[in-house]
Amino acid sequence: MMMAKMPTVKQVQQHIQQLVNQDKQDKKQVNDFYDQALTIIKNSLSAFFVQYAGKTGLDYNTLAQQANSWDKQQFETAINIMMTGIQPTDDLNKRLMAARFQSQIKHRDALQAIVVATVSIATEKTQNYGNQTAVNQYKKEYAHVTKQPNVSVPKSITKNDDFNSKVWVNNDIIVHRTNQTIDKAVRKTVDKSLLRDLVKPNHDKVLQNNIDSASQPGISFNKSAVVESSVNSTNSARSDAFSASKTTEYVSWQTDKDDKVCDICQSYDGAVYEVDDPNKPIPGVDSHPNCRCIYVASDSDGNLLEAY
Ligand SMILES: [Zn+2]
Numbered sequence: 001m002m003m004a005k006m007p008t009v010k011q012v013q014q015h016i017q018q019l020v021n022q023d024k025q026d027k028k029q030v031n032d033f034y035d036q037a038l039t040i041i042k043n044s045l046s047a048f049f050v051q052y053a054g055k056t057g058l059d060y061n062t063l064a065q066q067a068n069s070w071d072k073q074q075f076e077t078a079i080n081i082m083m084t085g086i087q088p089t090d091d092l093n094k095r096l097m098a099a100r101f102q103s104q105i106k107h108r109d110a111l112q113a114i115v116v117a118t119v120s121i122a123t124e125k126t127q128n129y130g131n132q133t134a135v136n137q138y139k140k141e142y143a144h145v146t147k148q149p150n151v152s153v154p155k156s157i158t159k160n161d162d163f164n165s166k167v168w169v170n171n172d173i174i175v176h177r178t179n180q181t182i183d184k185a186v187r188k189t190v191d192k193s194l195l196r197d198l199v200k201p202n203h204d205k206v207l208q209n210n211i212d213s214a215s216q217p218g219i220s221f222n223k224s225a226v227v228e229s230s231v232n233s234t235n236s237a238r239s240d241a242f243s244a245s246k247t248t249e250y251v252s253w254q255t256d257k258d259d260k261v262c263d264i265c266q267s268y269d270g271a272v273y274e275v276d277d278p279n280k281p282i283p284g285v286d287s288h289p290n291c292r293c294i295y296v297a298s299d300s301d302g303n304l305l306e307a308y
Contacts, residue, residue, distance in 0.1 A: 009257070011308040012296055015144075016256035019234065019292045026133055026230060027223040033125040034174070034219045037118035040078045042199040042211060044114045045182065047074060049195055052107060057191035063108040071110035075103040078114045082121040086128070095120045108186065112179045119178065119215075123171035123222070130167065130226040131160050134233040141234045145241035145297075145306065157236060163229040167222055174218035181214035224290055231284045231292065238295055242275050245297070248305075251275050252298035253283070265293050272302045 049058050051070060079096065088096065096117055103113035135158060139151045185194055194209060202212030242248040253268040255261045261269070264287045273280035275297075283293040297305040 009254075009304065012254050012294075012304060012306065013257050015308070016254065016292050016294060019294075020256065022137075023227045023230065023290065023292065026129075026226050029129060030126050030223045030226050031219065033122040033129070034119070034215070034222075037082060037122040038211060038215060040081060040118045041115055041178065044074055044078060044111065045198060045211075046195065048107065048111055049190065053190070057189045057194070058186060059189040060108075060187050063111070063186055064106050067104050067107055067110045071103060071107055075100065075110055075114055075117065079117050079121070082118050086121070086125060088121075089124065092120060092124045108183075111182065115178050115182070116175050119175050120171060123167055123174075126222050126226065127164060127167050130163055130229050131158075133226060134158075134160050134163070134229045137230045137233040138237045141237035142241050145238055146244055147307070151237075154236070154240070157233055160229055163225055166225045170218045170221040170225065173221070174215045177214040177218065178211055181209065181211060185209055227290045228284065231290060234294065235283055242295075242297060248275050248297040250298050250300050250302075251280075251295035252302045252304060253281070253293055254296050254304075255293045262288060264288060265291060268293065270302055272298055272300060 048063075052058055052062050054062060099113040099116040099120070102116070103110040135153050138153050138157045142151045143149055182198070185198055188194075190198070197207065197209045198211055200207065200210060200212070202210050202216065206213050206216075242251060250272050253265075253271045253273075255265045255269045257269070265283075268281060268287065273295075280295075281287070283295070284291045287293060299305065
């Protein structure tokens, strides 16, 4: 008798591990987009300090004076660096236009406008990246389960509405908190030591009066949003692939079986459901955000039927 090429729990585990690694890379990519914006913001703040600081430092009254061509130049340079490699959408153009107007009011507004513009461009890149990831992930996962290379991606995945609105809500949190931190510092006058604190890289501890600390929560939300959209895409692709196969009757919840699996997912591990059971739990929705557990086709005893 020929040995059937049995899919093993091990292969499923490896597959989940690949998804987890992909998520890590995706988060790193989002981080890089925002890092570029934060670097420009910090450099701009330092440049404003050099340009406008008096004896005691960079103070509110000085920054409340009319913006000039130097401020304009700072603003345009910041945008140009950030825009490399992307075509702005109408929505981004509107945001940049509003920022450009703001940059012409006072020095202080010019500084804030640089935050608005650079963070928004980073968010646009995050949005593009997240949408592309969702589509690619759908295609990859669907093709993997069905072994069919031609995949038509449903509208809900290509439109990715939830994700697209979420990234801009988080964008506004990043902008608001960063500007608030800079503004608070300027109101009490930024001397050299405060400037150092503001631009200090913040690796693990949460510092006050610090640009990284202020922006980090919103950036983390957007890292999670990209993964969440990819998880959703993966689960939709698997579910659509099961429906398309017509032979799949049961599915089994699979965790990646390492020591990081949480109690909720652990309790589902190996649980078998009828494939069209409307009440079966959904990974990421009924477990926890960014959960990478998947359903795998199985028999009613939970023997896995996915081919690798
Ligand atoms: Zn899980």
